Amino acid sequence: MDQRQPEAPAHQPPAEQVAPIAPAKNKRKILALWLLIGPTALIVGSLILFAIVNAILASTTPVSGEMFGGQSIIRSILNVILFLVGIVSVITWMPGIIAGIILLATQKKS
Secondary structure (H helix, E strand, O other), rough: OOOOOOOOOOOOOOHHHHHOOOOHHHHHHHHHHHHHHHHHHHHHHHHHHHHHHHHHHHHHHOOOOOOOOOOOOOHHHHHHHHHHHHHHHHHHHHHHHHHHHHHHHHOOOO
């Protein structure tokens, strides 16, 4: 007679390495905080980066006799990118604040 041992599954993680699943309440709170803080942080970050980029690149441009010298292409591209980030953050700011407040206010009490 053929007596074989049953084969173990291909992959079975040890019990001590399995992380517990976070409850939905914590995920909801984290999402609400991201919606409240994210757009504001983007606005502040884009303004700070705009100031840094223009300060660095303005000091590296050659001085010319013209009142408004030519702007480098790198400076123009970075200004457009920072402008677009600012637009996205301003557009998402109010809906993010509203959705974040709603998510925080409607949590189920358990």
